[in-house]
Amino acid sequence: MIRDMSMRQANADDARVLAEIHMQARAAAMPLLAVVHTQDEVFEYFRDDVIPGSDVWLASSPAGIAGFSARKEWELDHLYVALPFWRQGVGTALLHMAMLTVPRLELWTFQCNDAARQFYEGHGFEAVAFTDGSANEEREPDVRYVWEGPDDHV
Template identity: 40%
Template sequence: MKRVQLRQLGLDEMDAAASVHRASFDERLPWLTGLHTPAEDRWFYRQRVFPECSVWGAIENDTLLGIIAFREDWIDQFYVLPSAQGKGIGTALLEVAKSKADSLLLWTFQRNNAARRFYEQRGFVAVRETDGSKNEEREPDVLYRWVTS
């Protein structure tokens, strides 16, 4: 990962973070596209994610390639642009969150096999599956947990 800078993002970068979220989400989960508009995504990042989480980004040549938003023992948001996946960016962002906690929890969708493999290869263990009736997407999901070894 040459020239990629990892740093905490500011409020002025929340629109870019929302764009990374949407691009990754729509590419990897096409059956869930259109749930929110870009304006709703921007509002969510500015009003909910940024005030409640530490939001870090991976930046190369002034382009935001990936984001991770975490608080206490939770990863709330974690997205890497599809064109930047497989280059160590997600692992580097995940290490930032791991370095700030003794354990972490996160949700992903059961059908998101690539994300599940990614988390499991980095020490996360599935601890609970749901039918999705309690999430906004109504999509079966899985709760993962990582604990410092």
């Protein structure tokens, strides 16, 4: 676990770093995944859509932004950790933050992302659907996960 890690909500000024973490983490975790948007397009997406329309949390350390999550109601749309902070508890902390106020979380991840699948399954998520990827931009087979909190969760 990272010493002195803190959490805060994201604002528009964070869009550039979120886009960078998003693109770098995807490239490292899935080097063969099709890249369908430029860095500027991803930045605009985070600035104009994700940050104003989601509950976005940043994990920070004295060394910088360690990762982020973005949730809309019960849908966890994004959870990415900056490469220098992989396997240091950042993803778990962000996931727990997303789980705090909802009785259920749902998300998609790519079938080829073994690390993400192990991570979510290790935190109690269950795979409920597999697709051929025809409905996503990358045309990559994906998997739908669901987590159900305890009945008295919220």
